Amino acid sequence: MKEAVVIKNVTKKYRMYRSKKEQITDLLIPGKAGKNFNAIEDISLTAYQGDVIGFVGINGSGKSTLSNIIGGIVPPTTGEIEKNGEVHVIAINAGLNNELTGIENIEFKGLLMGFSREKIKEVTPEIIKFSELGDFIYQPVKKYSSGMKSKLGFAISVTADPDILVIDEALSVGDQTFTNKSLDKMNEFKEEGKTIFFVSHNLGQVKSFCKKVAWIEGGRLKKFGPTEEVMSEYEDFISHYKSLSKEKQEAFRNELAERRQKSE
Known part of the structure; x- marks a missing residue:
């Protein structure tokens, strides 16, 4: 089976500051102020051609950081990532310019995706129809609701034909009719044997759409395997987490955050 994406010991560190003064001090005397924060830490996994992999984890776990690294939006601090094919990211508002109109954004994003002006002109009616935005x-775009932005971004993005797709919460806003239509489009890509990474808080979508699941907790890969196996454990965790008091939930999150700041 052909490897599509190989992630080897990937870590992404950020520097965190409490004030501008700390940031300036750290620039002048590196290491004197601020703290490291591991958004993700030492993650390794392999996606094969045709894999549909869901990323799950509570807010702030590192799902979007990992998806952005796969999509080439941000580089890893350490580790390697090998991608065998063209990658495209479908995310809420990804690449949209708020000052441009919807029609201007179609041309803008089309050019960024490498389309010729002739190709953009050809696909524009299809994009407008799929977006359901009408005269809007x-x-x-600055006048759009989050749902409208998502519709436009999704409609533009699905006109690309990459080998590898990263879908980051792109179906989390908007009406159910559009969500169902978007899922149908994603299933077309799935049937075509494209490799897909799917980030979503909608566990029902993850369970029905994904073949495998990567559970990320506190920036680390906790479990990776077949959807049924991983989701069974993850749903038990979520059920337990939700049963905790707000204070205990906060203590759990703080413990994870403290560990991520201590990690070197």
Whole structure:
């Protein structure tokens, strides 16, 4: 089976500061102020051609950081990632310019994706139809609701034909009819044998759409395997987590955050 994406010991560190003064001090005397924070830490996994992999984890676990690294939006601090094919990210608002109208954003994002102006002109009617925005397509995106932005971003992105797709919460806003239509489109990609990474808090979507699941907790890969196996454990965890008091939930999150700041 052909390897599509190989992630080897990938870590992404950020520097955290409490004030501008700390940031300036750290620039002048590196290491004097601020703290390291491991958004993700020493993650390794292999996706094969045709794999559909869901990323699950509570807010702040590192799912979007990992998806952005796979998509090439941010580089890893350490580790390696090998991608055998063109990658495209489908995320809420990804690449949209708020000052441009919807129709101008179609051209803008199309050019970023490497389309010729002729190709953009050809696919524009299809994008407008899929987005369901009607005359709003001629209004500035800054006037759009989050659902409208998601519709436009998704409609533009699915016109690309990459080998590897990263879908980051792109179906989390908007009406159910559009979500169902978008899922149908994603299932078309799935049937075509594309490799897909799917980030979502909708566990039902993850269970029905994904073949495998990567559970990320506190920036680390806790479990990776077949969807049924991983989701059974993850849903037990979520059920237990939700049963905790707000104070205990906060203590759990703080413990994870403290560990991520101590990690070197």
